[in-house]
Amino acid sequence: MTAPVNKKFSAQGLCLLVEDQKVARLFFQNTLKSLFPELQIVAVENLRLAEEWLMGRSQTGNDQPLSLAIIDLGLPDGSGIELIRSLHAAEPATPSIVATIYDDDARLFGALAAGAYGYVLKDDGAARLEEILSRLSTGEPPLSPAIAHRLLNHFRFEAPATPPVESVLTSREVEVLTLIARGHTVQEASQHLKLSAQTVAGYVKSIYQKLHISNRASATREAIRLGLVRNS
Structure with missing residues (x-):
């Protein structure tokens, strides 16, 4: 790929x-x-x-x-x-x-x-x-x-056991990715985490680089794959 x-x-x-x-x-x-x-x-x-x-x-x-x-x-x-x-x-x-x-x-x-x-x-x-x-x-x-x-509803599957998310992202990046995948804006995520919007935007950029993705849709798919977002 x-x-x-x-x-x-x-x-x-x-x-x-x-x-x-x-x-x-x-x-x-x-x-x-x-x-x-x-x-x-x-x-x-x-x-x-x-x-x-x-x-x-x-x-x-x-x-x-x-x-x-x-x-x-x-x-x-x-x-x-x-x-x-x-x-x-x-x-x-x-x-x-x-x-x-x-x-x-x-x-x-x-x-x-x-x-x-x-x-x-x-x-x-x-x-x-x-x-x-x-x-x-x-x-x-x-x-x-x-x-x-809609992306969440489309990609319904269990995340594979490997690789563990901890080996890819930091704990803070995991929190940010989870919120973004659930549809929160950067501003909303920053309020939830009590961080500045600029700091959260930096985490988003780091997440994209580490996961080799370039958009929110891909971030949502990766959150599902990593088991961060599951169906209720």
């Missing part, structure tokens, strides 16, 4: 926003501008325009980094999963975040398999979506709580 690509978000580059609904498009534009004022947002409404912009950017040799892509799945001219796959192949360090109303397994795991770095549900509401997207600044992939729970 190849090592996961290290996704890096820079708030000073370009963001490609692909969303066909005007209200949702304006919401994400305004939210991203509020969270990351220096991020330059290119907003398009379908796959064709997104592909044309990416091709034009490539042909002109634009060396400004593509820091982020926010991609809807149900677009009028096709599925955003294909665009995620193309972006992952062409610019593997760029995090692609799904923003959709769909939470079914087919789309969720299809997007993750294509290279999606995060998956947020529009039904979460404005305040929750803003909080989820803000995680990018601390290196935490955005993932809606309902999606974390």
